[in-house]
Amino acid sequence: MLTLLFAGAARDWPDYEPALTRALSEVGLAARLALPAAIAPEAVDYIIYAPSGPVTDFAPFTRARAVLSLWAGVERVVGNPSLTQALCRMVDEGLARGMVEWVTGQVLRAHLGLDRYAAPQAPVWEPVVPPLAPERAVVVLGLGVLGAACAGMLARLGFAVTGWSRTPKDIPGIDCLSGPEGLRTALARAEILVTILPNTPETENLLNAETLALLPQGAVILNPGRGTLIDDAALLAALDAGRVGQATLDVFRTEPLPADHPYWAHPRVTVTPHIAAATRPLSAARVIAENIRRSEAGEPLLHLVDRARGY
Secondary structure, three states: OEEEEEEOOHHHHHHHHHHHHHHHHHOOOOEEEEOHHHOOHHHOOEEEEOOOOOOOOOOOOOOOOEEEEOOOOOOOOOOOOOOOOEEEOOOOHHHHHHHHHHHHHHHHHHHHOHHHHOOOOOOOOOOOOOOOHHHOEEEEEOOOHHHHHHHHHHHHOOOEEEEEEOOOOOOOOOEEEEHHHHHHHHHHHOOEEEEOOOOOOOOOOOEOHHHHOOOOOOEEEEEOOOHHHEOHHHHHHHHHHOOEEEEEEOOOOOOOOOOOOHHHHOOOEEEOOOOOOOOOHHHHHHHHHHHHHHHHOOOOOOOEOOOOOOO
């Protein structure tokens, strides 16, 4: 029987324990699930991990064959020097669907100009007819699993979608660009800009004073990716100057976002509390169970993190 350590937040245990038990049974695995206080580290075969959990030192887990993350982002653990086990990030249907729904809703909100009619100070009948989707340029920065899913949905709705990634991609219906010059071209098109990039040294402050200046006047920025992608001071300055018309932000350098942060009070900023791509226990448990099954069968692990790239 395998021994699995649940190293996520204790508050999530009541939801994950039955979901994992069921998923493991479905792939034919017998396993003991335990919280850190209930098991010796040297007895653990696999670690089910989240940065919100109690494990920061992986050295005592001498038998553990893999660390299976419940989060898509692994930047808070990938550089941990005690982590010598294989590390897999979370890629699952529920997480992708949540991201697609958030991005699609926010793009449509921006495209239709719905904020114009929200909580008016006085009755004003001011019809402003938006262009149709094919006339609206949407740019998605990041064409991994989540970014490609969002770009594909927006293209199916008829938007003129450009995607940018660090390495070349080929996605039907998307004008795919890459590299530094491709980024400049993409930003110059972006009436609505969606950022779904990982947090790496190459992406930190990717949106800064120089790159924000490339956007069309009044562009809308939607960031459900990583808070570190944006230079906050540069974005606030661009909003104040009208270079950026509106920003809807779901992720931040410090979370929860401090109560005195300027984003809360800025009239052109909408804050959502990191809800765009939450991990759902039922679908995430199936991904975890399948990876353990693959490991036990000697098959390659899914979503294995490239330590050099950081994701």
